[in-house]
Amino acid sequence: MSVIVQKYGGSSVADLERLGRVADRVASTRREGHEVVVVVSAMGKTTDQLLALAREVSSEAPRRELDMLLSVGERTTMALVAIALHARGLDAISFTGSQSGIITNDRHFDARIIEVRPFRIEDELSRGRVVIVAGYQGMSYRREITTLGRGGSDTTAVALAAALAAERCEIYSDVDGVYTADPRVVPGARHLPELGHPELQEMAEAGARVLNAEAVEFARRQRIAIYARKTGDRHPGARETVVREGAPREASGVRAVVGDAQVAWLRGPGGALEALLQAADGAQVPLRELHTDGRSFAALVPLARVSDWPRARGLFAACGVSADEALGLVSVVGDGLTREGNVVASVLAGARAVGGGVEALWTSPFRVSALVPRAYLDPVTRWLHARWCEAPAPA
Secondary structure, three states: OOEEEEEEOHHHHOOHHHHHHHHHHHHHHHHOOOEEEEEEOOOOOHHHHHHHHHHHHOOOOOHHHHHHHHHHHHHHHHHHHHHHHHHOOOOEEEEOOOOOOEEEOOOOOOOOEEEEOOHHHHHHHHOOOEEEEEOOEEEEOOOOEEEOOOOHHHHHHHHHHHHOOOOEEEEEEOOOOEEOOOOOOOOOOOEEOEEOHHHHHHHHHOOOOOOOHHHHHHHHHHOOOEEEEEOOOOOOOOOEEEEOOOOOOOOOOEEEEEEEOOEEEEEEEHHHHHHHHHHHHHOOOOOEEEEEOOOEEEEEEEHHHOOOHHHHHHHHHHOOOEEEOOEEEEEEEEOOOOOOOHHHHHHHHHHHHOOOOOOEEEEOOOEEEEEEEHHHHHHHHHHHHHHHOOOOOOO
């Protein structure tokens, strides 16, 4: 009997009515003859509400206590889904991340999975039960509760799919897959029925809110196929995006254009670099695109992955490092983008055409990214999408 892992995001279980529909879908999959493992997020905005409570108590809550607090959200959902399945005549059992055998490093609030030991899950599946797992959390090798950062339930699902040798991993949310751009920013964005792991990972790293980048990395390493679907679409032929090896590629090499408004651009003298690295490590702030010429340095901070940015910004300022939060990151994602200079040239042309400009630019075979004034981020994204994913923009 094949194993299917299904992950349901917070919007899919935002209230009891939606949670009931999720239980119906899980029950239907089980009755089709599959062994089912369900990974759930916290209901709706529960995680944000718990964070807000913590900040009302203290502006500098210890990360360990934040993990203890935030893990409650997913635990609530897992128990309710198990209860709902029992009410539908199915035998189900819920597990926390630690009970599921998800072992992480000892970094709180942004832990990484280092091993999965799904022995209890396998035992319960063999007894014919549906297993419900709290996403976004695990247990460190020091036996501490840890959380995996924003989007961590995706990582939980893919890691379990790999450990259980699942037939596939289904990711359910309020959208029907991946698009060539955020449809809220680019109304003409096209749905992508198939996508390769490298392109999706680059999209996630560039700030696309489709799937967690670490989850895609897990899937790529373990060759796990991901099916991104909309929770409410149950009819045959419903749209989805399948992420797998060997997905067809566009002739131009470009697959999508991604904009991210949640970034900060750090700059400082070369002598402050070591102090910055120590402060970033202490505050658990990830740094990307770090470069230096010895006299000065610059680095990018993805703010969505920072638990307490005001505190971190203060630490950086004490090191003599400035933080510019008035910029946005626009990225053209695809394959073989640096073989010719036309993609890079189009990013510069797009920023110039809408009246912005480029503060910094980076290239790789899979992505060309540029920092532009935040006010121009959406117009530049639309211009580049028209150039590469629709019809060429006028000269």
